[in-house]
Amino acid sequence: MGKPLKVGIIGCGAIIAQYLANFRKLEQVDLVAVADLDPARAQAVADGYQGVRALSVEELLAADDVELVLNLTIPAAHAEVALKAIAAGKSVYGEKPLAATTAEARQVLDAAREAGVAVGCAPDTVLGTGIQTARKAIDDGLIGAPISASATMVTPGHERWHPNPDFYYQPGGGPLLDMGPYYVSALVTLLGPVVSVIGAASHTRNERTIGSGPRQGEKVPVDIDSHVTGVLVHASGALSTLFMSFDAVKSKSPNIEIHGERGSLVVPDPNHFDGDVQLFSLGAEDWETLPVSAGYVDSGRGFGIADLASTPAGVEPRAGGAMAYHALEVMESVLESAGSGSAVRINSTVERPASVELTVLAGELDRLQAQEAV
Template structure:
C-alpha cells in the first residue's frame, strides 16, 4: 500500500511522541513539517527522510500532504484546521478540538461541506486501560453502571514546562487541558452526556515559572484553575469530576466506575495502559483484570492511524464529533459554574466502537 502522507504543523513538546509512533509504521510517511520557529522546523525535517520544512501556508496549500496533524496551541487549532480543510485535506488535531464550541462547530461544518474528515485527540482512551474497563462494563461485570468519579489534581504546568503561559489562557486551565482525557474516557465508558452542573475557582491571578530560562517570571492566570461538576449521562449514570491545578496531588483514583454488582478502579486516562481493578459486592478487595481490549502498548498517534485506516463512510474512533461533544461538555460546565445552574448540552455523540485487543505489531502494520 502507498503510505498515507502526513504534514505536521506545530513542533512543540508533544510532537516528539507523535513522531516516534509515526516513524515506527510504514502506514504513513511524514512529508512536511512547519512551525513558527523555522529553525526548529528545519531541524526536525533533517531527521525525517521524506520531510521538507515549509511555512504553515505552504504546507496547508501543498499537494504533498493528505492529512494535516495539527499540534499547535489550542488558540490556533481552529485556524489551522480551517486552513487545511479549505485545501481539501483532512485534519487530526491535539485536544481540545478548539477553544470554543462555536469554533468547533465551524470546523466540522467546513469539513462536511468539503467532504473531508476531522479527528482529534485524546487517543489514550484507545489503549488497553480504558478499553479494558469498557469491555468489563459491556460484559456486565459490574452490573448496571450507576455512577463514576474522575479526579485530576496537580500543582500546575509551571513546575515542568518552560513556557506554560497558554495553560493559563482561554482554552487552557485544568478543564480544557486535562478534562478531554477524563471526559472522553467517561463517554467511552458510560456514553454521551446530557447535562452538567458545576462550580469553579481561581485562587491566584498569577503563576511563577519554576524551570527553564524564564524561571522566576510571573505569568497571568486568566482561567479558573479548580473546576468541579456533575455530569448526567444519557444512560442515566451520574459522573462527578474534579480538575485542579491548585494542589500537589491526590490519593483518589483517576477514574472509578460504580455499578449495581461491582466497582472498577481505572488507571490514568492520560496513559494508554493503566491498570484496571475490579471488586464485586462480596469481595474482600480489588482484583487486577487482564487486558480485555485496546491497542497494546499504545502511543500518541494511534488515533490518527485509526482515522486513516477507517474506510470512507465509516466512523473512526477519535472523531471530531466526539471531540465537539466533549468541548460542549467543558464549555457547558464553565457556564454552569459561572451562572449557577444546570446546563443542557446542545450536541450529541455516538459512543465510539470498542477496540478489540490488538497487538502492537498489528496496529503498526500497513493496512492493519
C-alpha cells in the same frame, strides 16, 4: 484504506517527538512533510526523519502528496489551521482541543462535512489497552448497570515546572480545559454521551510564581478559576463527578472510578494509553487486576491517525471530530454553569465509538517480535 495515509505536520513544537516516534513504527502512516512558523524547527525535524520535506505552511497545504494535516499548533490556532487544510481538500487531525471554542469547532466540522474530508482529534489515549479493557469490562456486564463515576486530576500548578506557564492561567486555560479532554473523552467512551452538567469553580491565588527556567521567580497573574468541579449527567442515567484542580496538592484517589450495581472499576490514568484495570465485585474480599483484553497494544500518540486511516469513508473515526466537539461542549458548559449557578443542557451528542479489539497494528507487530528475539 489499504495503503499508508500520507501525512503532513503543521507545528513542530515539543509534542511532535511523541508522534514521530510512533509514526516510525506504524505502516498505516507515511509522514511526507512538516512545516512551522520557525523554518529552522521544521528543517530540524526533516533532517532527522528520512523522506520528509521541510516546507512553509502554505507549501504544505498546497502539496499534492499530503492527504491529512496533523495540526500541532497552539490551541488558539487550531481552528484557523484546520479550516485552511479543509479548504485545500485535506483531512485533518489535531491535538486537543478541536478548537478554542465550540463555535469555532462547529465551523471546522461543518466545513469538513461539506468538503467530504475526515476530522480526527486527540486524545487517542482512549484507544489504548487501559481504557478499552475497562470498556470491555463494562460491556461484558462485570459491574452490572453503571451508576456513577468519579474523575480526579490534582496538581498544585504547572508553574512549578513549566518555564512559561502564563497561558494555563488565562482564558482558555485552567485545569478543566487543559486536562479535561482526557477525562471527559474517557467517561464518554465508557458511559456514553452527556445530556446536562452543573459546575462550580474557584481559585485560591491571584498570581503564581514561576519555579524554573530563565523567568524563575517571576509572578504571573491568575485570570481564571483554577479549581473546577462538575457533575455530568449521561444519557444512560449514570452520573460522573469531575474534580480538576491546579490548587490542591495531591490526591490518593484513582484517576477514574466507575461504580455499578455488581461491582466497581479502577480505571488507569486517561492521559496514558495503558495501565491496570482493577475490579472489586459484589461479595469479593479484595480487588482483582483484570487481564488486558482490548485496545491497541503498546500504543501512543498517533495511533488515532492509524485508526482513522483504517476507517471506511463516511464512518466517524473513533478519535473523531464528533467526540472532540462533544467533550469541548461539556467542558464549556461546566464552566458556564459555574458562572451562572444553573444546570446547562448539552446540545450535541455522540455515539459511543466502536470498541477496539485487542490489536497489534501491522508494523508494530514486527517491532514487538524483534524485541522478543533479542
